[in-house]
Amino acid sequence: MTEDGYNFAYLDEQTKRMIRRAILKAVAIPGYQVPFGSREMPLPYGWGTGGIQVTASIIGRDDTLKVIDQGADDTVNAVSIRKFFARTAGVATTERTEDATIVQTRHRIPETPLAAGQILVYQVPIPEPLRWLEPREAETRKMHALEEYGAMHVRLYEDIARFGHIATSYDYPVRVNGRYLARPSPIPKFDNPKMDRLPALQLFGAGREKRIYAIPPHTEVRSLDFDDHPFEVQTWDEACAFCGAADSFLDEIVTDDRGGRLFVCSDTDYCGKRRAAGHTGSATRDPERGGA
Amino acid sequence: MAAAVTASVLGPGFAAPVPDSQQVFRRVLAAMAEPGSVHEIAVGMTPPPPLDPATAAVCLTLLDFETPVWLDAAADTGETRSWLRFHCGCPLAADAGAARFAVLAAPAAMPPLAGFPLGSEAYPDESATLIIQAASLEAGEAVSLGGPGIEDRRAFRAAGPGEDFWKQRRELEALFPQGVDLVFTAGASLAAVPRSTHVRV
Amino acid sequence: MYVAVKGGEKAIEASHRLLDAVRRGDPSVPEISTRQISEQLGLAVDRAMAEGSLYDRELAALAIKQARGDIIEAVFLLRAYRTTLPRLGNSEPVDTGRMTIRRRISATFKDIPGGQILGPTYDYTHRLLDFRLAGEGEAGGEGSVPEERTDPPSDEPMPRVADLLGREGLMEEDEDPVADEGPPTDITREPLRFPADRDARLQALARGDEGFLLALGYSTQRGFSNTHPFAGEIRYGAVAVEIVPEELGFPVEIGEIEVTEVEMVNQFKGSASAPPQFTRGYGLVFGHQERKAMSMALVDRALRAAELDEAAASPAQDEEFVLYHSDNVEASGFVQHLKLPHYVDFQSELELLRKLRAELEDAPAEAAE
Numbered sequence: 042m043t044e045d046g047y048n049f050a051y052l053d054e055q056t057k058r059m060i061r062r063a064i065l066k067a068v069a070i071p072g073y074q075v076p077f078g079s080r081e082m083p084l085p086y087g088w089g090t091g092g093i094q095v096t097a098s099i100i101g102r103d104d105t106l107k108v109i110d111q112g113a114d115d116t117v118n119a120v121s122i123r124k125f126f127a128r129t130a131g132v133a134t135t136e137r138t139e140d141a142t143i144v145q146t147r148h149r150i151p152e153t154p155l156a157a158g159q160i161l162v163y164q165v166p167i168p169e170p171l172r173w174l175e176p177r178e179a180e181t182r183k184m185h186a187l188e189e190y191g192a193m194h195v196r197l198y199e200d201i202a203r204f205g206h207i208a209t210s211y212d213y214p215v216r217v218n219g220r221y222l223a224r225p226s227p228i229p230k231f232d233n234p235k236m237d238r239l240p241a242l243q244l245f246g247a248g249r250e251k252r253i254y255a256i257p258p259h260t261e262v263r264s265l266d267f268d269d270h271p272f273e274v275q276t277w278d279e280a281c282a283f284c285g286a287a288d289s290f291l292d293e294i295v296t297d298d299r300g301g302r303l304f305v306c307s308d309t310d311y312c313g314k315r316r317a318a319g320h321t322g323s324a325t326r327d328p329e330r331g332g333a
Numbered sequence: 334m335a336a337a338v339t340a341s342v343l344g345p346g347f348a349a350p351v352p353d354s355q356q357v358f359r360r361v362l363a364a365m366a367e368p369g370s371v372h373e374i375a376v377g378m379t380p381p382p383p384l385d386p387a388t389a390a391v392c393l394t395l396l397d398f399e400t401p402v403w404l405d406a407a408a409d410t411g412e413t414r415s416w417l418r419f420h421c422g423c424p425l426a427a428d429a430g431a432a433r434f435a436v437l438a439a440p441a442a443m444p445p446l447a448g449f450p451l452g453s454e455a456y457p458d459e460s461a462t463l464i465i466q467a468a469s470l471e472a473g474e475a476v477s478l479g480g481p482g483i484e485d486r487r488a489f490r491a492a493g494p495g496e497d498f499w500k501q502r503r504e505l506e507a508l509f510p511q512g513v514d515l516v517f518t519a520g521a522s523l524a525a526v527p528r529s530t531h532v533r534v
Numbered sequence: 535m536y537v538a539v540k541g542g543e544k545a546i547e548a549s550h551r552l553l554d555a556v557r558r559g560d561p562s563v564p565e566i567s568t569r570q571i572s573e574q575l576g577l578a579v580d581r582a583m584a585e586g587s588l589y590d591r592e593l594a595a596l597a598i599k600q601a602r603g604d605i606i607e608a609v610f611l612l613r614a615y616r617t618t619l620p621r622l623g624n625s626e627p628v629d630t631g632r633m634t635i636r637r638r639i640s641a642t643f644k645d646i647p648g649g650q651i652l653g654p655t656y657d658y659t660h661r662l663l664d665f666r667l668a669g670e671g672e673a674g675g676e677g678s679v680p681e682e683r684t685d686p687p688s689d690e691p692m693p694r695v696a697d698l699l700g701r702e703g704l705m706e707e708d709e710d711p712v713a714d715e716g717p718p719t720d721i722t723r724e725p726l727r728f729p730a731d732r733d734a735r736l737q738a739l740a741r742g743d744e745g746f747l748l749a750l751g752y753s754t755q756r757g758f759s760n761t762h763p764f765a766g767e768i769r770y771g772a773v774a775v776e777i778v779p780e781e782l783g784f785p786v787e788i789g790e791i792e793v794t795e796v797e798m799v800n801q802f803k804g805s806a807s808a809p810p811q812f813t814r815g816y817g818l819v820f821g822h823q824e825r826k827a828m829s830m831a832l833v834d835r836a837l838r839a840a841e842l843d844e845a846a847a848s849p850a851q852d853e854e855f856v857l858y859h860s861d862n863v864e865a866s867g868f869v870q871h872l873k874l875p876h877y878v879d880f881q882s883e884l885e886l887l888r889k890l891r892a893e894l895e896d897a898p899a900e901a902a903e
Contacts, residue, residue: 049351053618058397061358065395066458068365069514069527071481075458076725081613086867088874099362101355111878118874120543148878158363166871177854179728186454204890210882218481218529220510229882240484242366249864251725257366257482257529275885293881307878 050097050130056080060098060253064244067255072217073185074168079251089122090248092145092164099160099244100126100143105133107141112149112290112307119147136310148211150232152289152311155241157258163226165247168254170214170224190222193265201270210275216263217256225262231274231290236262279304282324284315343412344379346393346420357394361516364525369478369489371470371524378521381412383438387518388466389416395462396421396434403432403449407439408466435463440493446501449513457510460528467493467519477533478526486533489524491517499534506531557602568595580792580821581605585862586612587722587741589791589820606743610863616722624717626776626785630795630818631694633771637822640695641765642799648692653770654822695767696797696814705799705812728854735837735857736830740819742860744826750850751829754836759848761835762801763815770794770822794819796827800835805843813842 048054056078063077082090100106106126110119114136122145123134135141138153145162155161171181174192184190193214200208213230217223225233226245236243236256243256256262266272280287282303289311291304303324306312316325347353353376360372380389396402396417403426404413413436417423426432429448437443443465452460467473473492476499479485505512505528512528526532558565572579572595582594586609594612601607637653640646699705719734721741726734739747754761772792776785798815802808815835817827837853839846849855859865 048618049355051618053620054351054354055397056617058354058395059399061362062395062400062462063458064362065365065462065514066460068362068482069512069529070457070510071529073457073510076456076727078723078725080617081610081722081863082617083614085610085870086864087869087871088867090867099355099359101359102352111875115542116875117542117546120546124543124546147874148876166868177728178858179854182455205893208886208890210886211879227876227879229878231882238484242362249868255366259484260481275882277885290878291881292877293884307881 047129050100050126051082052080052094052097056094057098060094063253064095064098064255067244067253068242068257070221071256071260072221072223072254074223074247074252074254076251077253079248082248084121084125086249087166088118089145089147089164091246091250091253092147092162092248093122093125093246094248095162095244095246095253096126096143096145097130099162100130100132102130102132104142105135105140107135107138107144107310108146109144109149109151109308109310110147111292112151113309115309137314138310148227148229149290149307150228150235152286152306152308153314154235155239157240159241161239161241161243163228163243163245165224165226165245165250165252168224168245168247168250168252170222185221188220190216193222194267197265198267201267206270207266207272213272214265216265218260219263221254222265223254223256229275229290230264230272233262233264233272234274238262277304280322281306281312281315282322284312284320284325285322286312286315286320343416343419344381347376347378347390350393353390354394357390360523361391361394361525364516364523365482365514365527367482367487368480368526368530369483369487369524371522374521374523381410381416383407383410383466384413384416384436385466385518386521387523388436388438388464391464391516391518391523392417392434392436393420396423398422398424400424400433401426401431403429403435405435405437405439405443407442408436429461432461435461437463437465440465440467440498441495443494443498446498446505446513451505451508451511451513454511457512460511460513462514462516464516464518465491465494467491467517470517470519470522470524478530479533480530482527483530489526491519491524496534499532502526502532503534557600566599568592568599571595571598577822578603578605580819580823581744581826582608582612584820584823584826585609585741585743586616588612588616606862606866610866613863623777623779625788626778628773628775628791628793630769630773630793631692633692633769633773633793633795634790635692635769635771637771638692638767638769639765640767642695642767643698646693646695646698646767655824692769694797696799696812699766699799699812703811706802706808706814708814726857729840730853730857732834732838735853736816736818736834738857738860739817739830739833742830743862743865744823744829746860746862746865747829747833748825750836750856751832753848754832754850759836759839759844759846759851761798761813761815761832763798763832763835764800765828766797766799766814768794768796768824768828770824792821794821794823794827796824796831798828798831798835802842808842813838 059078063075067075082093084090108119108123110116126132127134138151143160147164169181171184175181197207211229212224212227213233215223215225225236238259240258242258245254264272277291281291283305286306289306289308292307294303294305296303357374360374364372374387374390376390378386378389401424429444449461452458469492471490473490475488475490478487478489509528514528515526517524572591578598579591579594582598582605583589597608597611638651696705719731721734721737772790774787775789775791776787778785796817800813800815802811802813804810815831817830819827833850836850839851
């Protein structure tokens with residue numbers, strides 16, 4: 042029990058065992074969505090209850106936890122979840138990607154490459170990659186069993202026929218270890234290549250939909266594409282206005298109502314470290330613009 | 334009071350159930366995520382024979398009233414039965430085909446792998462996890478492992494399961510995603526070979 | 535300038551303090567007690583308990599107070615609390631045939647053994663605002679409301695109307711819950727599977743959002759899968775809850791709960807395997823909630839389409855549609871999660887849209903084709 046009388050990491054031990062068993066099966070069958078008895082958490086469904094239950098089931102006193110939302114450590118939901126674990130598990134928290142043993146994320150993979158031994162826990166709203174093609178679980182489960190993924194290729198190809206390229210920019214479907222089609226949770230497709238053969242373990246928790254899936258380290262994760270239309274990621278004409286990074290995912294900040302824009306790193310830890318190391322961007326070189 | 338007396342006759346479980354099971358789980362998770370890698374548990378255990386500390390620790394960590402467990406003839410002693418029932422509350426499966434977990438203390442004499450639940454095409458997770466107690470995880474004949482969790486290939490040296498065992502295990506690969514997942518234990522060490530691993534003898 | 539989207543810990547704490555103040559309202563007005571809520575807003579308490587799947591009037595009243603009367607928020611509080619409770623055992627099925635009845639009506643027979651008991655109901659009130667209630671504590675206010683006069687609970691047996699029809703062979707046989715193998719499904723411990731068994735379905739409906747079920751039940755009456763329902767019986771009262779302790783081996787009563795039970799009697803023309811007969815739709819809800827129990831019974835019957843060989847083309851007959859969307863804690867969470875920042879995904883869409891527009895403008899001839 043912790044100070045507030047909660048169980049360690051909120052969940053009771055039987056629930057943790059049930060989730061731990063589901064996690065092991067998920068790791069053993071990469072990309073397959075394991076149904077689990079998701080519990081009702083004191084945070085709302087859709088706000089990370091799946092990721093929270095996974096983290097609560099794996100976390101121990103020796104762990105150091107990092108929580109990000111949209112790549113940032115200081116957005117309200119990231120703060121709220123980090124506080125939940127600091128309070129119920131008494132663990133150390135960090136904003137530094139390389140210092141974390143567990144990183145819980147919503148919508149991004151950190152820019153700093155994750156290393157062997159780290160665990161990346163994704164919060165997943167809709168785990169089923171075939172859901173927009175087929176709303177029924179009874180049907181999509183059959184499609185996975187029979188490896189019937191033609192419809193997804195057709196959908197992507199319809200984009201090519203219409204627009205000349207694939208018009209899916211986030212939550213871009215991947216094939217895990219050559220078998221299961223999986224949803225990378227709504228990360229931008231910019232982050233998809235980071236999933237491939239990542240040395241860290243990737244765990245995915247969908248609380249409302251009651252599914253857990255996983256990608257073991259060093260596992261092939263292919264973003265779906267075609268020989269004549271290979272997968273490609275977003276690029277920006279700008280570099281980060283704060284740190285000058287040209288290799289990170291940029292958020293667009295509207296600075297005024299006359300078309301003023303700033304582009305800055307979505308990964309606050311990455312950006313902060315670069316600035317601490319002396320890197321500058323257009324706004325930090327020109328305080329007039331950045332301080333507006 | 335009655336429970337305390339029974340526990341002392343049976344031998345204790347984890348000294349500190351919450352942190353101990355978390356620590357052991359993380360070892361099992363690391364083992365499953367990186368097949369063939371060997372991990373040491375750091376919790377003191379005095380389980381009833383023939384269970385090794387790692388075998389018993391994995392049981393305490395993963396089994397409960399929701400998981401029927403099957404014991405092979407070597408593991409199926411009155412004492413292990415009582416110990417598992419008391420500390421895990423798990424039902425004992427009468428036959429291997431009804432087990433979610435199995436504890437195999439004499440792997441050389443184990444029943445066919447395909448006789449354990451392999452899951453279905455739609456629900457491959459509804460399959461057994463076998464806890465196989467080996468004499469050693471470092472001194473046996475090497476098999477070569479590849480697949481998810483392994484960067485190139487990894488040698489695995491469990492002493493106990495023989496050539497026929499690995500042959501059966503190879504045959505199951507064709508059924509993927511159906512299959513069984515293997516946790517190997519010896520002393521305080523553990524390793525795992527999930528169904529996704531390709532085994533070459 | 536980059537602060538607006540980053541609330542941080544201080545902002546959250548400040549927000550919680552504001553919330554406390556807003557919840558309390560004008561401090562010169564006396565604070566409402568949970569006992570007042572439990573006694574005087576009893577139907578709100580009933581609804582919070584039913585959809586919260588937790589029978590505890592005091593906790594439900596507390597949740598309603600904390601949620602400032604937002605019942606779905608109160609349900610959420612109860613559900614999260616429920617997660618932390620240990621499961622001590624399963625009760626025996628309650629026997630509503632032995633209910634201590636406060637209200638019981640049938641729309642199918644003029645008189646029935648045990649009689650019709652109107653009980654407390656808004657049904658025949660004229661919906662005129664009663665301004666006497668506005669003058670709390672004043673003369674002519676609630677103080678003058680006559681005390682409840684009730685006849686002692688009847689010992690007369692009150693057989694269910696559906697069973698009376700069953701004796702004539704005109705009603706389908708009921709499932710025998712005891713004969714059913716194994717413990718009942720519990721969707722709070724294992725995820726739903728499809729096709730769902732009826733026990734899982736009834737549990738989902740009993741916890742389901744009243745508004746959602748009301749609309750679905752209504753849709754079946756308007757032709758989206760008409761099941762030709764009659765309100766065979768609606769009864770409300772207290773039933774005993776019993777458990778069988780392992781060491782005793784016989785049932786022991788641990789308390790009473792109030793429930794509303796509805797059996798709809800529905801026309802059925804028969805199928806290849808069944809003669810023409812009446813079929814059942816069943817509703818059972820904590821507390822006094824006839825609207826919810828009736829809606830549940832209509833939807834239960836609609837969802838039996840596959841079992842009864844009926845064409846299933848309407849929303850209320852679609853098991854996945856109904857059961858996956860009836861839970862208001864899930865629905866409320868996911869709808870409201872759109873408040874969370876999505877600017878990474880939005881940025882991705884923005885970039886894509888600009889690219890598509892630029893390509894369109896670069897190739898006007900092709901686009902005009």
